[in-house]
Amino acid sequence: MPELPEVETTLRGIAPHFEGQTLALVQVRAPMLRQPTPQAALIQGRTLSNLRRRNKYILADTNDAHTLLLHLGMSGRIVLTPPTAPLLKHDHIILRTANGVEARLNDPRRFGLFLRIPTAQLATHPLLAAIGPEPLSPAFTGAYLHKALRGKSVAIKAAIMDGRVVAGVGNIYASESLFRAGISPLAAAASLSRRRCDALVFHIIATLTEAIAAGGSSLRDFTQASGELGYFQHSFRVYGRAGQPCPSCATPLKSKVISQRNTFWCPACQR
DNA sequence: CTGAGCACCTGAGGGC
DNA sequence: TGCCCTCAGGTGCTCA
Numbered sequence: 001m002p003e004l005p006e007v008e009t010t011l012r013g014i015a016p017h018f019e020g021q022t023l024a025l026v027q028v029r030a031p032m033l034r035q036p037t038p039q040a041a042l043i044q045g046r047t048l049s050n051l052r053r054r055n056k057y058i059l060a061d062t063n064d065a066h067t068l069l070l071h072l073g074m075s076g077r078i079v080l081t082p083p084t085a086p087l088l089k090h091d092h093i094i095l096r097t098a099n100g101v102e103a104r105l106n107d108p109r110r111f112g113l114f115l116r117i118p119t120a121q122l123a124t125h126p127l128l129a130a131i132g133p134e135p136l137s138p139a140f141t142g143a144y145l146h147k148a149l150r151g152k153s154v155a156i157k158a159a160i161m162d163g164r165v166v167a168g169v170g171n172i173y174a175s176e177s178l179f180r181a182g183i184s185p186l187a188a189a190a191s192l193s194r195r196r197c198d199a200l201v202f203h204i205i206a207t208l209t210e211a212i213a214a215g216g217s218s219l220r221d222f223t224q225a226s227g228e229l230g231y232f233q234h235s236f237r238v239y240g241r242a243g244q245p246c247p248s249c250a251t252p253l254k255s256k257v258i259s260q261r262n263t264f265w266c267p268a269c270q271r
Numbered sequence: 272c273t274g275a276g277c278a279c280c281t282g283a284g285g286g287c
Numbered sequence: 288t289g290c291c292c293t294c295a296g297g298t299g300c301t302c303a
Contacts, residue, residue: 002296002297003296003297006296034279034297034299056297071297071298072296072297073280073296073297074280074281074295074296074297074298075280075281075282075295075296107280108281108282109279109280109282109295109297110279110280111297111298112297113298151273152273153274154273154274158274161297163298170296171295171296171297172296173296216296219295219296239296259274259275259276260275260277261296262294262295
């Protein structure tokens, strides 16, 4: 699924067409994603504002004191289409503006989410209340990370994929950032020095920023809202490259499952 | 509290 | 061509 760069790319694709726009037509074709979906009638006719991303969620306020929350799960994507385009299998949510722009959420595995939450309850909503700082915000510093890792015996890779530590870092960008920082994904989180936390924060920010600039990574499912492919997958240094030479030292890259997710690293460069 | 394991669901790709 | 197995960018529940 989309990690932070793919969600950010999706947001940037749809926001210009939906910010301030009224939803002339809403269809909720799947009654259930990860959680039950809201009735279309509650959303149709509302005007959207303040489209934004938090963690891997896309949020948009409606002019009835509610906020729509959308998550792409593992396999979700949003594509902009003309209303005349034929519906595809797994098109679960359709939002059409009065201008005739349609955004369709297509999510084969249905791990995504579409919720309608009273805006006043957003900050305390269980999905959002415990989320850590945004990695691209000033709050995400080496000092913060060093403190957040205190007492954590889990592998550093699992720690940075924990949204309570930092928002939005998923399986690909965790491996890529750790490689760039020269840190073994297996290192105990609490064992990282302050200096190494500084380096890791720097490289998480750099990796995510570059990926956003590339329009995200397109593996199986992801496309930008325009339908174009992202191209950051061509910049992966370790992800998916087990057995291939390290781009830095040519040592064969290793892979191993860490907390249920396949992880890639260079055993020579990363300590 | 933490961490590990499993579950949710569909589809793509490889081996036979 | 088809069957069976494994794997996939996420998260949230249960259990020890």
